[in-house]
Amino acid sequence: xxxxxxxxxxxxxxxxxxxxxxxxxxxxxxxxxxxxxxxxxxxxxxxxxxxxxxxxxxxxxxxxxxxxxxxxxxxxxxxxxxxxxxxxxxxxxxxxxxxxxxxxxxxxxxxxxxxxxxxxxxxxxxxxxxxxxxxxxxxxxxxxxxxxxx
Numbered sequence: 001x002x003x004x005x006x007x008x009x010x011x012x013x014x015x016x017x018x019x020x021x022x023x024x025x026x027x028x029x030x031x032x033x034x035x036x037x038x039x040x041x042x043x044x045x046x047x048x049x050x051x052x053x054x055x056x057x058x059x060x061x062x063x064x065x066x067x068x069x070x071x072x073x074x075x076x077x078x079x080x081x082x083x084x085x086x087x088x089x090x091x092x093x094x095x096x097x098x099x100x101x102x103x104x105x106x107x108x109x110x111x112x113x114x115x116x117x118x119x120x121x122x123x124x125x126x127x128x129x130x131x132x133x134x135x136x137x138x139x140x141x142x143x144x145x146x147x148x149x150x
Contacts, residue, residue, distance in 0.1 A: 039114045042084035046102055049083075050122045050149045052076035053091065053100060062097030084111055085143075099124065099150040107145055112137035115145050123147040 007015075049071070056076045057063050068091050071077045082089035086106025093100045107115075112128060116137065119126045127146040128136040137143050 035110065036114075039084065039111060043115070043120060045079075045083035046147060047120060047122050049077055049091065049102055050147070054149070057100075063093035063100040064097040066091055066093050066100050085145075099148055101127075101146045101148045103144065103146045105144050106141055107143040108141050109137050109139050109143065112143035112145060115147075120147065122149065124150045 053063070053066060053071060053076060056071065056074055057066060068077070068080060068089065071091060072080050081087070082104060084107065085104040088105045090103045091100060092103065104115075116126055116128050116135075125132060125148050127148065129138060129144050130136075
């Protein structure tokens with residue numbers, strides 16, 4: 001009787017299936033790590049925007065007139081692109097000028113939950129889709145988060 005060496009087609013397909021599952025898992029973990037990294041970097045940028053806005057506007061005594069464009073022209077921020085979410089982000093003063101808000105638009109549910117799960121220390125409060133409660137994130141990419149700073 002002749003002894004055969006090598007693998008059968010079923011064994012090769014099995015090994016390839018195991019490799020595919022492992023690769024898919026690795027991509028999933030990589031994406032999760034990358035998303036958390038992007039969110040953390042955005043959080044640092046938002047904190048820096050808040051600090052720079054406070055410093056820049058302290059001399060005036062109020063926050064009226066603050067905007068993304070104003071902060072960029074004054075050198076308080078070195079970018080105009082949104083730190084996270086859609087391109088239509090803003091920095092607005094309250095009506096009485098005693099506070100300002102950093103507003104992010106078109107956030108995913110994951111991004112929204114990231115910012116509302118543990119509100120940043122530098123923000124007085126966080127408004128999500130018009131509500132101050134923490135569980136107001138939509139499942140679509142239409143979330144609107146405002147960080148109010150006094």
